[in-house]
Amino acid sequence: MDIWFDLKQDVAKQLGVDVLQIEEPDKEGFGDFAFPCFNIAKKKGVPPTEIAEALVRDLKIKNIKEIKVMGPYVNFYIDWKKVSSKILKAVNTKYGTSKEGKGKKIVIDFSSPNIAKPMGVGHLRSTIIGNSLYRIYKSLGYKCIADNHLGDWGTQFGKLITAYKMWGSEKQVKQDPIPELLKLYVRFHDEAITNEDLLEKAREEFKKLEDGNKENMKLWKWFKELSMKEFEKTYERLDIKFDIQNGESFYNKMIREVIEDAFKSNIVKRNPDGSIVISLKKYNMIDLLIQKSDGATLYATRDLATLKYRKKKYKFHKNIYVVGSEQKLHFKQFITAAELLGYEKAEKSIHVNFGLVSLPEGKMSTRKGRVVFLEDLINKAEELAEKLIEEKSPKLEKKKKIAHDVAIAAIIFNDLSTDRTKNIVFEWNRMLSFEGRSGPYVQYTHARASSILKKAKTKPTLKNVKNLETEVETEILKLLAKYPLIVKKSANDYKPHHLALYLFNLANKFNEFYQTTPVIKAENKSLKDARLKLVDSVKIVLNSGLYLLGIEAPEKM
Ligand code: ARG
Numbered sequence: 001m002d003i004w005f006d007l008k009q010d011v012a013k014q015l016g017v018d019v020l021q022i023e024e025p026d027k028e029g030f031g032d033f034a035f036p037c038f039n040i041a042k043k044k045g046v047p048p049t050e051i052a053e054a055l056v057r058d059l060k061i062k063n064i065k066e067i068k069v070m071g072p073y074v075n076f077y078i079d080w081k082k083v084s085s086k087i088l089k090a091v092n093t094k095y096g097t098s099k100e101g102k103g104k105k106i107v108i109d110f111s112s113p114n115i116a117k118p119m120g121v122g123h124l125r126s127t128i129i130g131n132s133l134y135r136i137y138k139s140l141g142y143k144c145i146a147d148n149h150l151g152d153w154g155t156q157f158g159k160l161i162t163a164y165k166m167w168g169s170e171k172q173v174k175q176d177p178i179p180e181l182l183k184l185y186v187r188f189h190d191e192a193i194t195n196e197d198l199l200e201k202a203r204e205e206f207k208k209l210e211d212g213n214k215e216n217m218k219l220w221k222w223f224k225e226l227s228m229k230e231f232e233k234t235y236e237r238l239d240i241k242f243d244i245q246n247g248e249s250f251y252n253k254m255i256r257e258v259i260e261d262a263f264k265s266n267i268v269k270r271n272p273d274g275s276i277v278i279s280l281k282k283y284n285m286i287d288l289l290i291q292k293s294d295g296a297t298l299y300a301t302r303d304l305a306t307l308k309y310r311k312k313k314y315k316f317h318k319n320i321y322v323v324g325s326e327q328k329l330h331f332k333q334f335i336t337a338a339e340l341l342g343y344e345k346a347e348k349s350i351h352v353n354f355g356l357v358s359l360p361e362g363k364m365s366t367r368k369g370r371v372v373f374l375e376d377l378i379n380k381a382e383e384l385a386e387k388l389i390e391e392k393s394p395k396l397e398k399k400k401k402i403a404h405d406v407a408i409a410a411i412i413f414n415d416l417s418t419d420r421t422k423n424i425v426f427e428w429n430r431m432l433s434f435e436g437r438s439g440p441y442v443q444y445t446h447a448r449a450s451s452i453l454k455k456a457k458t459k460p461t462l463k464n465v466k467n468l469e470t471e472v473e474t475e476i477l478k479l480l481a482k483y484p485l486i487v488k489k490s491a492n493d494y495k496p497h498h499l500a501l502y503l504f505n506l507a508n509k510f511n512e513f514y515q516t517t518p519v520i521k522a523e524n525k526s527l528k529d530a531r532l533k534l535v536d537s538v539k540i541v542l543n544s545g546l547y548l549l550g551i552e553a554p555e556k557m
Helices: 003-015 038-044 048-056 082-091 119-140 154-168 170-175 177-195 197-210 214-238 248-264 299-314 326-339 373-393 399-416 428-432 439-456 471-492 496-517 527-547
Strands: 033-036 064-070 073-080 105-109 141-148 267-271 276-277 288-291 317-323 349-352
Touching: 003 073, 003 082, 003 326, 003 471, 033 349, 038 048, 048 064, 048 073, 064 288, 073 082, 082 471, 082 527, 105 119, 105 299, 119 141, 119 154, 119 317, 119 349, 119 373, 119 399, 119 471, 119 527, 154 197, 170 177, 170 197, 177 197, 177 214, 197 214, 214 373, 214 399, 248 276, 248 288, 248 299, 267 373, 288 299, 299 317, 299 326, 299 373, 326 349, 373 399, 373 527, 399 428, 399 439, 399 527, 471 496, 471 527, 496 527
Parallel strands: 105 141, 105 317, 317 349
Antiparallel strands: 033 073, 064 073, 267 276, 276 288
C-alpha cells in the first residue's frame, strides 16, 4: 500500500488534475503538497494568484487539514492525526513490497570479477549495488536473475598460461593462489615491455586454449577453480548469492552465430587486416571490434552473445549491468549493436554505472600489482568493529557475529549512501561511527528501538495512535508514509542511495524522538500505547530497508 501516493492522488482528483502535477515542497512551512497555478493561468490569461484563490474557495479534500494560497501556489497540509492509524496499520514486514513486477524478469549482471585476479574494490561496488538492486526489485515482485558474469575468457589467459609455463610453480600457486597468479601476470607485463616475443607467445597460447588444447584447458580450469574458491569466501561474508555464474567462457561457443548475424545485417565491415567491426558511425560512436585479425574474439563479442542468449532464455523485461563508469562506451556500443543485430531494443538493457573508490592506500592497478585485496579490506573493517564493540558493549552476546554485521554494514552503507555515479572514499572512522551517516548508526538505532519494545513487554496496538501529535512524531509518521515511494524510486533510478539516505533520516528523527519523548514512562497508558506502536513501526521499516541494502539488523548492539 502506497499511502503517500494515495494522499497525493486525493488532492489531484479534487483539483481535477493529473497527479504528476502535484509537487512536494521540500522547504519547510510550504505544506506537504503544492499545486502551481502557472499553467492554468497562462491558458486562461489570468494572474496565477487569482487562479489559486478560485481553486481553494470550495475545495474539501479528505485527510487534508489546511489549504493555503501562497502566491501562485496552493499548498496542502495533511491531517496527520486522521491518517496516523492508516499509516501504522500498513506498516508490517511486507510494507513497501508490491506486485508491480509480477510476471516480469530482470537479469542483473553484477560483481563479475576476473579469474586469476583479485576481486577489486570496483567489483566490490558492483557487488554491493547489484545485490541491493536485486533485493529491491525482488521486493517489488519481479523475478530477478543474479548473474555473475565472470571474466574467465580472453587474451589475458594466454598471458597467464605463458607466464605459468615459464615461471610458475604448482606448489606456490596451491599455497597462495590469487597472489601467486597475480605475480605471474604482473611479471608477464613487466617482461613483455622489453621482450616482444612474449606477446606473440601469449596469443598462441590463447589460440590453443580457444581450440580446446588439453593442457591449456586444464590449466585454465584450475585457475578458475582456485579463483572461484576465493570469490566464494567474499560472497559468503557479504551474504551474496547468484542464480547463474556461467562466465564469459560459456558464451564463447555462440560467437560464430554473432559473427554470422553481423554478416547478415548490413552494418558489418571487414578491415584490410582481416579484423571485423560493426560500424556505428551513424550513431556517433567509434566502430565496435568483434573479431581480431588473428580470429580471436573479444569481450564485446561475448557480451553480444550473452545478450542474445539472455533474451532467448529469459525474455527479460530488463537487462541490467552494474559496472563502473569507465566502461560506458563499451556498453553504449554493444547495446546499440545488439539492437542493430535484431537481438533486443537498446532501451531494455541498462548500464548501471558507478564511480571510483579511493582508498587511503591510493589508487590500484592489477598490472602494476599494487592491489588492495578485498579480503584484507573486510578483515580490517571487522577488526575495527570488534574493537568498537568491545569498548561500547563488552558484555554483549555473540560479539563476533555482531562485529561482522557492523563491519559489513559500514562498507555497504558507505557505498550506498552516495549517489552511485559519484566517487566514494573509504574513511574508517566515519564509516564505522555510531553517530553520523553510517550503517552502524542505522543499525544501532534499530537495536535501540528493539530494546524499547523488549522493555515494554506489551504488544504494540493501533488502538491509541491518534495520540501522536508532537512535531517529531508527525515527522516520523510522514517518513513512514513515504517508505514505499522511496523503495520504488530507488528501483526506478537504479539508485539505492535514495533508500540509504531515507533510512538515515528516519534514524535521525527516531533518535530525536527518543531523546525528547518518554515512551515506557509516558504520562498515561494510551500515550504509551501510541508511542510504542510508533517505535515498532520504525523498527520494522529500518529492518526492511536495511535488508534491501544488504545489511543485517541485529536486535542488540
Ligand atoms: N569482468 C568485467 C570487468 O571486470 C566486468 C563484466 C561486466 N559484465 C558484462 N556483461 N560486461 O571489467
